Structures are given as structure tokens and as C-alpha cells.
Amino acid sequence: MTRRLLIAGNWKMNGLLQQARKLGEELASLFKEEKSPSFDMLVCPPFTALSAVQEALKDSGILLGGQDCHFKESGAHTGDISPVMLKDVGCDAVILGHSERRQDHGETSALVREKATAAHKEGLLTVICVGETEAQRDAGETLSVVGEQVRDSLPEESSANNTVIAYEPVWAIGTGKVASVQDVAEVHAFIRSEIEKVLGKENAEKMRILYGGSVKPSNAKELLSLEDVDGALVGGASLKSDDFWAIAKSQD
Ligand code: PGA
Numbered sequence: 001m002t003r004r005l006l007i008a009g010n011w012k013m014n015g016l017l018q019q020a021r022k023l024g025e026e027l028a029s030l031f032k033e034e035k036s037p038s039f040d041m042l043v044c045p046p047f048t049a050l051s052a053v054q055e056a057l058k059d060s061g062i063l064l065g066g067q068d069c070h071f072k073e074s075g076a077h078t079g080d081i082s083p084v085m086l087k088d089v090g091c092d093a094v095i096l097g098h099s100e101r102r103q104d105h106g107e108t109s110a111l112v113r114e115k116a117t118a119a120h121k122e123g124l125l126t127v128i129c130v131g132e133t134e135a136q137r138d139a140g141e142t143l144s145v146v147g148e149q150v151r152d153s154l155p156e157e158s159s160a161n162n163t164v165i166a167y168e169p170v171w172a173i174g175t176g177k178v179a180s181v182q183d184v185a186e187v188h189a190f191i192r193s194e195i196e197k198v199l200g201k202e203n204a205e206k207m208r209i210l211y212g213g214s215v216k217p218s219n220a221k222e223l224l225s226l227e228d229v230d231g232a233l234v235g236g237a238s239l240k241s242d243d244f245w246a247i248a249k250s251q252d
């Protein structure tokens with residue numbers, strides 16, 4: 001089964017308008033120069049820069065995403081952004097259940113699932129994040145934690161067309177520590193088997209599973225060459241167009 005690679009950039013809380021526009025323009029011109037790219041590319045700037053980056057990416061073929069959304073369409077939810085608003089500003093996708101949302105905002109898998117359903121209704125591709133903490137890994141709980149997150153976060157209408165899973169061990173995010181190739185291979189294969197339990201064999205075979213956590217140009221090739229790794233969710237290294245591009249091209 002060949003799954004098209006997805007290289008996704010999570011800019012987190014970085015990017016004032018001028019920098020965000022410049023980064024978007026640099027990536028757009030690199031992507032346009034590529035005659036027939038062998039990968040999909042997604043960038044997820046902060047909400048405040050979505051409009052500027054949408055302009056910069058226009059007609060480039062690079063997908064645009066938000067970093068979170070509410071499960072309601074509109075209403076009295078101060079500070080929140082709805083899926084329909086993301087669509088309105090030109091988004092194709094949304095990251096949900098990132099560990100920083102789970103930790104900083106107490107988001108549960110049940111909430112992630114509600115958000116994903118709302119995002120799917122608007123036709124957004126959801127990038128649903130899962131991953132264990134260091135304490136959970138040390139306690140030998142990696143597979144049980146990740147399995148539960150996958151089963152509980154995926155709404156029943158999820159399919160390979162509207163959903164991507166991102167496996168991001170919490171202890172590898174922004175730390176420079178990367179999970180070993182064996183660990184990544186094991187967890188990704190396990191996630192695919194969990195997807196099969198919830199959504200059936202066909203969706204499990206087709207659904208892309210990204211790895212995230214300190215991905216950089218120097219380790220991307222090894223990670224992306226693993227059978228069940230279908231792309232990367234990149235934080236820090238997605239803020240420099242050269243590094244992000246080098247990650248995307250590391251498979252060529
Ligand atoms: P990192 O972040 O690449 O900076 O480790 C990845 C992420 O949190 O998505």
C-alpha cells in the first residue's frame with residue numbers, strides 16, 4: 001500500500017504577520033517549482049496569521065490548517081474559533097488534540113472526538129494527535145495510552161480521506177530527543193491495528209500516520225522510510241523554510 005506522504009508544519013504560537021507571510025511565500029515558491037511533488041504539504045500558522053498565509057500560499061497547492069477548533073459553529077465561546085471560521089479563512093485542515101492542548105487546556109479524547117466531528121462536517125481534514133508522556137513510557141504504558149487515545153478520539157465517520165493520525169511522544173516534542181526507529185515502527189504499526197479495530201481494514205490501510213517530535217533534516221529520511229510512517233508533523237524545524245523543505249525532500 002503506497003500512501004502519499006504528508007509533511008505538516010505546526011507553527012504553534014510563532015509567527016508575526018511579516019515573518020508568517022515571508023515563510024508562506026518562500027514555501028509557496030519552492031512547492032510551485034517542484035514539477036510533480038511526491039508529497040502533500042500542510043502549514044498550520046497561528047489563527048492571527050491564517051489570512052496572511054492563505055494569501056501567500058494561494059494557488060501553490062500547499063494546504064493550510066488551523067491548530068485547533070471548537071465543536072460548535074458559532075456562539076458564546078470567548079476566545080474560540082469554529083470549523084466554519086477556519087473554512088471561511090481558507091483552511092483545508094485542522095490539528096486536533098495536540099499534547100500541548102491536552103496538557104495546557106485539559107483536552108480529553110472525548111472532546112477531541114467532538115471537535116473532529118464538527119471539523120469533518122465542514123470538510124476539514126483532521127490531524128488527530130496522540131502520544132504518551134515520559135512517565136507513561138517509563139511505566140510501560142505507551143501502547144495502552146496511545147491505543148485508548150486513538151479509539152476515543154476518532155469519531156465513527158472518520159476515514160482515510162478526512163483524517164490523519166499524528167503520533168507524537170510528548171517527551172520528544174521540542175526536546176531534541178527522538179524516539180528510536182524501533183519504537184516509532186512499533187507504535188505506528190500498533191496504531192494502524194487500532195484504526196482497523198475502529199474503522200475497518202480499508203481505512204486502516206489507507207490512513208496516513210505521521211510521526212512528530214524533534215523531526216529535523218538530519219533524522220527525517222530514516223523516520224520517513226519506515227513502512228508505517230506516512231509523513232511528519234514538524235514544530236520547530238517548520239519555522240525555517242530551508243529546514244522544512246529539506247525534511248519534505250529527504251525521501252527523494
Ligand atoms: P517539534 O514539535 O518538532 O518542535 O518537536 C512537534 C509538534 O509538537 O508538533
